[in-house]
Amino acid sequence: MKTLTKVKLINWHTFSNEEFEIYKNALITGENGTGKSTILDAIQYVLTAGKCKFNKAASDIGNRTLESYIRCKTGIEGHEFVRNGDVTTYIALEFYDEKTEKYQIIGTVIDLPAGGRLNRDFFQIIDCKISDVAFIEERRVLTRKEFKKALIDHQQTGIFKDTIKEGESLFGNALGVKSKYFDLVTRALAFKAIDNVYQFIVDFLLKEDFVDIQNLRDSIKHYKVLEEKLKISKKECESLEGVVSQYDTYLDTHFQMDVLECLKEKLQEKQLQAIIDNSQKKYQKINDQLNFVQQKLTQLNQDEETYQERYHRLDESLRENETYNLKNELQKESEQLKKEKEKKENSYQTLITEIKQEIQLLKKVKIPNSYIQILQNQDYQTETLTHAFRNIVEEVSKRTKDVTEKISHLKIEMTQTVDRFNEYCKEYDSLKENQLYYRKEIQELIQLLNEKLTSHYGKTIEVKPLCEYIEVKDEKWRNALEGYLNSQRFDLIIEPEYFEYALLVYEEYKNKRGIYGVGIVDVAKMSRYEDVDVKDTLASQLDCKNTYARWYVNMLLSKVQCVDDVTQLRNYDTAITPTCMLYKNYTARAINPRIYNKPYIGLGAIKIQLATIEQELENLKQEIKLQKANYEDLKNGQALLNQSKADHIFYRLDLIDEYHNLLKEYQEINDRYEKLILDDSLISLQEECDAVKKQLEKTKREKEDSLMKKGSLENNLETFKEQLEQTQEEYQLLHEKIVQFEMEHVDVTQVADQQVVIYLKRFSKDFNGMKNDIEQQGNGYQRKANQIENQIVMKMKDYNDAYNIGFENALTDIESYKQRYHQLKEMDIVSKEEKTRQAKLKCEESFKTSFISGLNEKIENAKKDIAELNKGLAQRDFNGETYEFCVSPTSRDDFKEYYKIIQSGKEYMVNNLLSETLSESQRRIMDDLFIKLSSVENDQETEQMLMEYTDYRNYLDYDIKIKYASGDFAYFSKVNKEKSGGETQTPFYVIMAASFEQVIRNRNQNEDFGCVVIFDEAFNNMDEQRIQEMIKFYNEREIQTFIAVPPSRASTIIPYVNTRLLVIKQGQQSFVEGFKDEQL
Incomplete structure (x- = not known):
C-alpha cells in the first residue's frame, strides 16, 4: 500500500510554507475560517489533477478560485490580496510504498505572474522525500523553471506534465489507481444526503463501464457503405429496367402491328376467295345461259333442217299421192318421238360433257390410266362405262377418305409442332433475358x-x-x-x-x-x-x-x-x-x-441452352414449312376430289342406251312418214308445204336472234373468264406470300388466325368494314409505338445523364442497355447483395459478441461485485443494523424486455441462424435494439442514446436493504425520508468505500497502490459505534481516510484515527499542529 505520509503547502491561501506529517488515517479539525477546507482543497487539487471545484462542502456555489488561493484573497477593501506581484505556489504530497519501501512525491507547481497568465505543471519526483527536495532557496520560492533546474542539479528524477489529462495519467500511474479515482475524490468530498438511492448507487458504487461497440459501429458503417452501393446499383438497375420494359412494350406493340398486317392479308385472302367463289357462280350462270342458247340453237338448227327437209319433201309430194291417213298417223308418232328425243338429247349431251370433264379431273388426281383410256373411247358402251365408273367411284371414295384422314392427322401434327415452336420461343426469349425457363x-x-x-x-x-x-x-x-x-x-x-x-x-x-x-x-x-x-x-x-x-x-x-x-x-x-x-x-x-x-447451372447453362434452342427452332421452322407444303398439296387434292361427279355419272349411264334406242326408233318412224307424205293429195300437200315454209322462215329468224345472243354471251364469258383468272392469280400470289410468312412467323400467324375467326363473326362478309377497323387499329398502334419510342429515348437520356455511361440515346443501341441491365441484375447486384449480406452477418455477429455478450458479462460482474461487497457487509453491525445492496432487473419499460432476453441465457442472432429458442416477439424486440445500435449518425442525440443503451447500469434497479437485529428489514428507498442522519449517512460511506475499492481492484499484483479519501465534516450525524465500524470498514479495504470535522465532533472520532491535525490561524497566517498515535 502507498500511504500519504506528508503534505507541503507553499503560498496556498493563508499557508505560506507549511508541512505536516500523516500516519495512516488522519483527522483535521479547527475553528471555522482557520483553513481546514483550504487544506482539503489543496490535497483534492493534486489528487484530481486540477479538475476539482474548491470548497464544495462549504458552498454549492464554489466561490473560490485557483488564483484566489494563490494570492490569498482577503476581501478587505484596499487590501484584496495578501500576495501581489509574481507568485509561485507548491502543493506536494509525499507517499511511502510499503512494498518497495521507497518514497515519491506528487504535486503541482504554479507560476502566477503579476498581470500575466497562470502557468502550471503537475509533477512526480521519484525516490525522494519532501525533505530531500528544494522548493525554497535563499528564502525565495523557486519558480517552475528554477525548480526543474534544481532537481536536475541535485540529480533527482522529476516528471512534469502541463495538462490535466496528462497529469491525471501521471498521478494514476504513480498511485496505481484507475482514472475514475480522480472523480470519486471530488464526489466523496462533496457529500450530500442520499435523495435517490438508484442514482447514488449508479454514480458511486458501480463503475462507469460502457460496452465497447466501436467494432460493431465500424462494421455497421462498412455495411451501410455496401448497402448504399447496393442501393445505387439497384436504382441504376431500376432505371434500366424502365428502358428494357418499355422496349418490351415497344416490341409487343410492333408484334400487334405485325398481327394486324397478317390479319389484313388473311382477310384479303378470304375476300379474294369470296370474289372467286362468287365469280365462279356468275361464270357458271353465264355458261349455263350460253349452253341454253346453244341448245336452243341446236334445236333451231334441227328445226330448220327438219322444216327445210319437210318443205322439200312436201314439195316433192305434190307430185305424188299416197294414203292420207297413214301419213297422219306416222306424223303424230314421229312428232311424239321427236319430243322425247329432244328431251333425252339435252340430258345426253350434258352427261357426255360431264364424262369429258371427269376425264380431265381424273388425269389431275392421277387415277389409274386404264380407267381413263376406257372413258376416252368415243364408242360409249353402257356396259363398259358402267364397269369403269364403278371402279372410278370406289377409287375416288378411297382417295377422298385417305386425303381427309391425312389432312386431319397433319393438322394435329401442325398444331403440336406450332405449340412446341411457341414454347421454345418463350423459353428462348426468357433465356435472352438471362432467365432460365423452369x-x-x-x-x-x-x-x-x-x-x-x-x-x-x-x-x-x-x-x-x-x-x-x-x-x-x-x-x-x-x-x-x-x-x-x-x-x-x-x-x-x-x-x-x-x-x-x-x-x-x-x-x-x-x-x-x-x-x-x-x-x-x-x-x-x-x-x-x-x-x-x-x-x-x-x-x-x-x-x-x-x-x-x-x-x-x-x-x-x-x-x-x-x-x-x-x-x-x-x-x-x-x-x-x-x-x-x-x-x-x-x-x-x-x-x-x-x-x-x-x-441449368449458372450463366454457362444459358449459353448452352440458347445454342440448343436456336437449332431446335430452325429445325421446327423447316418442319412447319414442310408440313404447310404437304397441307397445301393435300387440300388441293381434296378440292379436286370433291369436284368429282363420278358417282353422279355412274347412276345416269342408262341414259346413253335410252337415247340411242329412241334415236333409232325415231329415225325409223320418220323414214316411213316421209314416204307417206309423197302419197298425199296435191291440195293437202300444197297447204302443208306452205305452212312448213312459213315455219321455216320463222325458225330462221329465231336462229338469227339466238346467234346474236350467243355472240354477246360468249363475249361476256370471255371477259369474265379473264377477270376470274386475274383474281385467281392475285389470290395465288397473296396465298403464297401468306404461307411464306406463316413459316417464318408462327407466333404472329397463330394470333392472326384467332383474330380472323373473330372478325368474320363480327363483320360477316363486310370486308371493307374489316379493312377500315384494322387500319384504324394499326394507326393507333403506330402512334403508340412512336410515343413509346419517345419515352424510351427520354429514359435513355435520363439514364445516361444520371450515370454518365455513354450509351447512344436511340433504339439502335438498345442491346447496350439490355446487356448492362442483365450485367447488373444477374451479376453485379447478386455479388453486392452477397457482400452486403456478409457485412450484415458480421454486424449481427458483432452485435452478439460485442454487445449482447459484453453487456451480459458486465451485468454479471456488477452482480458479483455487489455480492462480494455484501459478504463483507453481512458481518458488519452498524449499531444494530446491517446493510445489503440489492440488484434487480430494471423496471424501465424501454430496458426490461432487453434485460429478460439478455439474461435468459439464449443465444441471439438477428438473421435467425442462432435464435431458434427465441420467440417471434423476442426476436422483434432484439431486432429493434439492433436497429437502435446500428445508427451511424454522429449527432449528440444519437451519441446520448448509444451511451444509454451501452451502459449496463441502465438494465438494473438498485436499492439498499436495511436488516434489523429483530429480523425485520426495510428498503432504504422507502424509508430514507424518515431515517435519522446517521442512518442515512451510513450507506453513503459504504458505497464510497465500495467505489474506491473498484478503482484499486484488479491492480497489478506486483505493484502497490495508494488510495486517499477526503471527507469534509464526515460522520457528523453518526454515533460512535457506526463511526468505529465505518473506519474499520475502510481500513479493511486499505483505504486511507483524511477526515475534516469541526472541534465539536472531533472528540467522537479521535479515538479511531492515527493522526490528529489541528489548524490554527493567527492574523493572515495559518499553521498545523500534528499528533500521531501509532498504537491504534
Missing part, C-alpha cells in the same frame, strides 16, 4: 413465394433456385454436376428468417395449385458446412454467389470425390467421373443423359 411447378412456387413474402414482410424479397447462385468452374465437370444434383438444382434458397413463413405458404398452396416436388432449403441448419474441406470434390468445381448456396453445395457435394477414370471410383465411398459414372453405396451406375443434356 417447369411449371418450380416457376409457380417461385412466383407465389415472391408475392407472399414481399406482401407479408413489406419489402421486396426475391426467391431463387440453387442453380442461379452457382457457376461451373470447369466445363469438363458440368455434366457430372448437372446429373448428380438433378432436381436439387431447383431447390429454392431463402433467407433463414423467411423460411418458416415460406413453409406455411407452401403447405397452404401445394394442393390448391398442384405444386409438388420442389424443395425449400432450411439454410439455418447448415452453418456447420461453411468451412468443410471440399478439395478434389464436386463442391470444389462450383463458384457460389451466395453464402447459403455455398453451405448447401458443401452439404450435397463435399463428399463426392472427383476422379478422372472409372478405375479410381472404388478408392472412395462416393465418387464420380466427368463421363457421369457414379459410385455410391458400393454401387456403380451411369447417370441418365436425359438429366444433364439440358443444363
